[in-house]
Amino acid sequence: MRVLVVEDEPDVLRAVALFLREEGYYVDTAENGDDGLYKGVTWDYDAILLDVMLPRRDGWSVLSELRRQKKSTPVLMLTARDAVKDRVRGLDTGADDYLVKPFELSELVARVRALIRRSAGKSEPVIVIGNVSIDTTSRTVSVDGNPVALTAKEYCLLEFLAVHRGELVTRTKIYDHLFDECDSSLSNLVDVYVSNIRRKVGRELITTRRGMGYIIEG
């Protein structure tokens, strides 16, 4: 899952980005509104964490511009203002959730997870496909009730395919969502991860559409 964090306070930004990465998210960062808007419009993120008080262009403006450009990426507003009217304004402008500083990082991550799940139209935290069950909260996978050990990357790929089950997931999309700016999309890393998942969870789960991508049949 790929997340954009727009936050002008460098110390906060660093901590949030680091924590999300340790939770298995691929994190891009922006320190001002213009930069944040550019990245938010250009890339297809699973969620955007947006601070309200930003230099150059404030969070409200970034949000309304994103929505104006038909970007429906779920947005979690981060702000030090907790006045009710600020929250109402945020939700009315098109924010999906609202978190007031100072916040617990664990709460932040839980909200991001819920946000991504809801936006995929699946609000239950455990995804069950045949004999495979994926618990998105504890980030564990089990087959017939037996836990399976997956690496963080493998789990992320499986979860991504499972969340989008029934639809074709292209290699480009996988690179967009599961690899950050530093990874190269030219490598065949995805193929390696898919074969690892098949070996650990079962061959039938992921179907390859040659030349197009992968799909988990709904």
Add this chain to the structure above:
Amino acid sequence: MFKSLRWRLQVWHTLVLLIVLTSFGAIVHRLHWQTRLQQVDAELDRTAGDVVSQIRRRMPRPPGPRMGGRRQFHRDDPRSEQVPPSDPHGVAKADATTPDGVVPEPHAESPADFVNPPPRERPYLGIDSGPLLAELEQLLHGDEGSGLYFVIWNEKGEQVLKSKLAPEIDYPHLQLGPNGRSIDTVRERRGHQVYRELIHAGPHREVRNLLVGRSLEPDMIAHRHSGWLLAATGLVILAAGTLGGGWLSARAIRPITAMTAAAEAISAQNLSERINVQETDSELGKLATVLNGTFDRLQFAFERQQQFTADASHELRTPLSVISAHTELALSRPRSGEDYRTALETCQRASQRMRTLIDSLLVLARFDSGTPALKQDRLDLEPLIQDSVALVQTLAEARGIHLESQTQPCDLLGDWDRLSQVVTNLLTNAIRYNVDGGQVMITNRIEKGQAIVSVKDTGIGIATDQLPRIFDRFYQVDKARSRAEGSCGLGLSICKTIVEAHGGTISVTSEPDVGTTIEVRLPLPDRLVAQGHLASDEAQLVSAMPEQPV
């Protein structure tokens, strides 16, 4: 309810109306009675004249040579024309009617004036009193009864003739007026009746006193009726006036009620509500305008306060979130010693930032609460500036900025610590928002009774549209740069607050990419005294001080 303005207006209005109506009614009633009495008097007077002339007509004619006597009788008539002064008798007779009312003794020759001297009993005056009485009764009453009566006494005070209706009346020893008449209201004759009687003195010696009277009973009844009518009319007017007053007071109070409602609707949640001003020229319109002005200022102050609270809360939350996030991150899993060190350093920075912020907020809060603990020490600006320059020297050197000062001695009264804070703050800003290798120049001078400290830099400058706002709390021209410098946006507000508490002013001129100059003007002691900023003992201290060098 009884304390309401409307109720009190109503009560006062009704009371005033009642008093006015009562007095007016009483006066009208009284005047009416007097008019009535005058009419009665005229009637009595007329009747008296008629009675006298009737009697005279029935008198036997006096002999020819005694014509003077007849003429004299005419002159004695109080209603007769002017007495010719040539006639000694006439003059004598006119004088005879003295104010003391005592009828003078008749002249010695008087009895000889009449052909037949009057007998002691009727028939009277030599006339057959029976027909005379009937004629007089006819004269008095006409065909219907008028209630009039008469009584005649002779000069000896004996009653010689009286009409049928006349009550028993003793010889009236009354004081007669200068015209020989007395008119009076007589009460309680024969029990309960009230009469109006006219006494005529001296038609001639046999008809010495003529009393004509009339009962006032019918007049009093009529007058009482008219009184009741007057009272009833007064009550109707009072009722109408009260209703009208009620309507008027309700009308006058209505805008006040509306204003009260509007003012009540204005609360912390709804400060934009205003009183609807319809007539700006009326007293209430002016009041509403004044109130609206007050509400405007209130709203402005409230919004500024809200903005300040929100900003302060935001500024406090940010370092708190840094600490919270970094401790949670560090504790979420085992880390290397280097990671913990980084986390702790970050937390330390954040806590220092919070401390600075809280200190600044406390300074502002103290000044806002109106009790700044400002010392009023006698101090010299020169060493103060030099100290501050020394303090920021390291910072300037780190940036490669040339810091220069041109100072002169300048005594004034103030708080050394606070003024140092101002100068240090201005110098720090001049260094922070400067270009690398730039210059900062601080000078002080005395001009027009003011000590002026000027800090000039060759920095990035401030755009014209942002200049008016730089003294606002939490206003930062370049947020990212300010944050990197560890500034919270309160420094210049604090400078302004401190300078103004010293009775001075602070101003800024700037040109982007050229530099900024900030000037602080502080009043010199004699001006301070004139402005009443000092207590009297300090004022004495100042007056004892030598003249300031200029």
